[in-house]
Amino acid sequence: MRQGLVDGEKFYLSQIGKKNPDAELNATLESFFSGNEGDLSGRCKFPRRLKWLKAKLDDENYQIPTIKCPSFEKWIQVVDPKGVVLVFSSFYINNPSSMFGHSFLRFIHSNNPLTDYGVNFAANPDTNNMLIYTYKGLTGLFEGKYSLLPYSVKVQEYNNSESRDLWEYELNLSQEEAVNMAKSLWEIGDNSIDYYYFDENCSYVLLTLLDTANDHFNFADEFMLWVNPADTLRVINQFPNLVKKVRYRPSSQKRFRFRYALLNSEEKDFFSDVLSEKYYFYELKDYLPKESLARVFDAVSEYIDFKEKLAGTEESVKYPLFRKNLLEARASLEVISAPLKIDPPVEERPEYGVPGARLGAQYSYSYYAGNAVDFELKPVLHSLDSPSAGYAKDAQIELMKLLLRYEFKSSTLFVQNLDLLNIKSFPSLDPPLYPIAWKLRAGIEQDNDCNKYGYLSCCERSFLQGGTGFAVLSGIFQIYTLAQAELAYQEVNGFEGSLGVYSGISLRPNHFSVFSTQLDWMKRYSFTYNNDRTRLFLENSLSYQYFSRIENKIFADFNLENQDWRVGTGIYWYFF
Numbered sequence: 001m002r003q004g005l006v007d008g009e010k011f012y013l014s015q016i017g018k019k020n021p022d023a024e025l026n027a028t029l030e031s032f033f034s035g036n037e038g039d040l041s042g043r044c045k046f047p048r049r050l051k052w053l054k055a056k057l058d059d060e061n062y063q064i065p066t067i068k069c070p071s072f073e074k075w076i077q078v079v080d081p082k083g084v085v086l087v088f089s090s091f092y093i094n095n096p097s098s099m100f101g102h103s104f105l106r107f108i109h110s111n112n113p114l115t116d117y118g119v120n121f122a123a124n125p126d127t128n129n130m131l132i133y134t135y136k137g138l139t140g141l142f143e144g145k146y147s148l149l150p151y152s153v154k155v156q157e158y159n160n161s162e163s164r165d166l167w168e169y170e171l172n173l174s175q176e177e178a179v180n181m182a183k184s185l186w187e188i189g190d191n192s193i194d195y196y197y198f199d200e201n202c203s204y205v206l207l208t209l210l211d212t213a214n215d216h217f218n219f220a221d222e223f224m225l226w227v228n229p230a231d232t233l234r235v236i237n238q239f240p241n242l243v244k245k246v247r248y249r250p251s252s253q254k255r256f257r258f259r260y261a262l263l264n265s266e267e268k269d270f271f272s273d274v275l276s277e278k279y280y281f282y283e284l285k286d287y288l289p290k291e292s293l294a295r296v297f298d299a300v301s302e303y304i305d306f307k308e309k310l311a312g313t314e315e316s317v318k319y320p321l322f323r324k325n326l327l328e329a330r331a332s333l334e335v336i337s338a339p340l341k342i343d344p345p346v347e348e349r350p351e352y353g354v355p356g357a358r359l360g361a362q363y364s365y366s367y368y369a370g371n372a373v374d375f376e377l378k379p380v381l382h383s384l385d386s387p388s389a390g391y392a393k394d395a396q397i398e399l400m401k402l403l404l405r406y407e408f409k410s411s412t413l414f415v416q417n418l419d420l421l422n423i424k425s426f427p428s429l430d431p432p433l434y435p436i437a438w439k440l441r442a443g444i445e446q447d448n449d450c451n452k453y454g455y456l457s458c459c460e461r462s463f464l465q466g467g468t469g470f471a472v473l474s475g476i477f478q479i480y481t482l483a484q485a486e487l488a489y490q491e492v493n494g495f496e497g498s499l500g501v502y503s504g505i506s507l508r509p510n511h512f513s514v515f516s517t518q519l520d521w522m523k524r525y526s527f528t529y530n531n532d533r534t535r536l537f538l539e540n541s542l543s544y545q546y547f548s549r550i551e552n553k554i555f556a557d558f559n560l561e562n563q564d565w566r567v568g569t570g571i572y573w574y575f576f
Contacts, residue, residue: 008191037067044069048183081178083108089158090165093425101229103203118154121205123195137197144195161309166249177213184212198226228356231576237351248344256302281329294335347511353390354574356381364568369454370409377402387545389511396424412455419443428473437471452564461490478506494528513544536560549574
């Protein structure tokens with residue numbers, strides 16, 4: 001028997017209502033016929049239940065009585081939902097709660113989207129530590145709640161403050177269906193829903209709200225084990241004629257890069273001079289024509305807004321007087337700014353990517369260890385050595401990736417890798433912005449440096465590693481180099497500390513294929529046995545995607561320290 005999603009006790013009229021739908025239905029009918037009136041009555045607290053039951057039960061001889069509900073009627077007039085938009089905020093790797101992207105809703109009630117209301121479901125975290133957040137998110141230790149805020153607040157939060165692209169999918173729903181969803185939101189109110197990273201997350205809970213629009217939707221049941229936010233878009237887009245149109249809101253960083261790209265070399269020099277306050281604003285009119293100076297001022301203004309996460313009339317902290325004088329100087333030019341015509345990056349539309357979960361099998365041959373078959377399960381989400389359609393080219397997010405290996409030589413099945421997390425953020429150095437590239441990985445692995453002839457239980461190692469450096473992404477090429485450090489424990493070598501370099505090159509001729517090569521060098525020192533060893537490992541792979549959900553990979557790995565190599569091929573199926 002199915003049980004209720006909402007965990008707050010006040011949502012249920014029966015004490016066993018969460019686990020027993022029949023008991024909750026009986027308690028609801030009893031409440032509706034109790035004769036109680038006013039805001040605290042069952043009919044006012046549960047308007048969506050009331051409408052559904054009236055549609056099922058009312059006839060000329062039997063009708064559920066209706067009453068006045070002042071608080072609900074006032075609230076629904078303010079929200080006034082005429083339509084619904086599903087909004088996806090792009091992946092934000094610097095915030096644990098938004099690494100996989102985030103989805104929320106917008107109730108349309110005017111011609112200006114910024115005056116609409118955003119409907120958001122999110123966890124109320126008590127930590128920003130990525131490891132602690134992951135643990136609590138996996139185990140449901142966060143309390144999740146709905147919030148209703150002006151859409152302008154959500155645009156400021158995601159689009160400007162966190163510099164994330166917004167993809168808006170206007171749904172082909174009637175006003176009645178939008179009101180049905182608003183009634184369900186009213187019913188939930190301040191009741192909590194336990195937040196789980198993989199299933200009962202923002203996207204799944206919003207799908208259950210969307211399902212209340214009518215009796216035909218059943219999107220939440222499309223998912224069994226876990227829900228990635230982008231996967232909800234794929235389900236929505238598969239429903240015939242449900243998506244009316246798609247709108248793209250570029251991030252504050254992309255808005256700045258657009259303005260900066262309009263500048264010629266001389267104007268870029270003046271851009272730097274203006275930021276460094278080398279000139280007074282009135283002096284610049286002697287060096288540049290008004291149209292050129294307007295482009296410089298527009299780029300400087302967008303730069304300050306991006307760096308300080310500003311929008312609209314918010315005041316600058318770092319450049320308070322400077323920004324005020326800049327805007328005044330810009331207005332005095334009386335030149336209309338070039339329109340912000342940033343084409344939507346169609347290849348990055350989240351619904352065009354493969355689903356987030358992956359199941360695969362690999363065959364490989366090692367010079368020393370012989371033949372092996374690997375079985376892979378990856379719940380989430382995307383790796384840089386996979387095709388990039390629908391995903392960012394500069395970020396990788398993997399959690400709980402499991403790789404089991406069967407070696408024919410030893411007839412042994414063992415854990416080759418278990419990555420609790422494997423995150424890479426490789427934003428491109430692109431003047432005048434110089435972001436830092438970084439990576440973080442933690443897990444368990446079979447150390448091939450320990451024994452090249454095959455599996456040994458004493459060679460299993462637990463590790464935590466991180467690194468920082470720089471990356472460059474230009475056209476189809478990506479290059480990165482990071483200094484890295486690691487702490488690990490292994491039975492053979494005890495507690496180890498390592499320092500080294502991690503470098504790589506990726507080539508993406510299109511969005512459905514990628515060639516990558518990575519060099520991993522580390523000098524490892526054993527605190528337990530007071531000795532050291534070297535790791536020098538080269539990985540090469542060619543991956544290509546076909547049939548929308550299938551990926552094939554050919555790989556060749558070289559352990560340059562112990563003179564071993566492994567070649568193989570794999571096939572992977574993406575699903576949700």
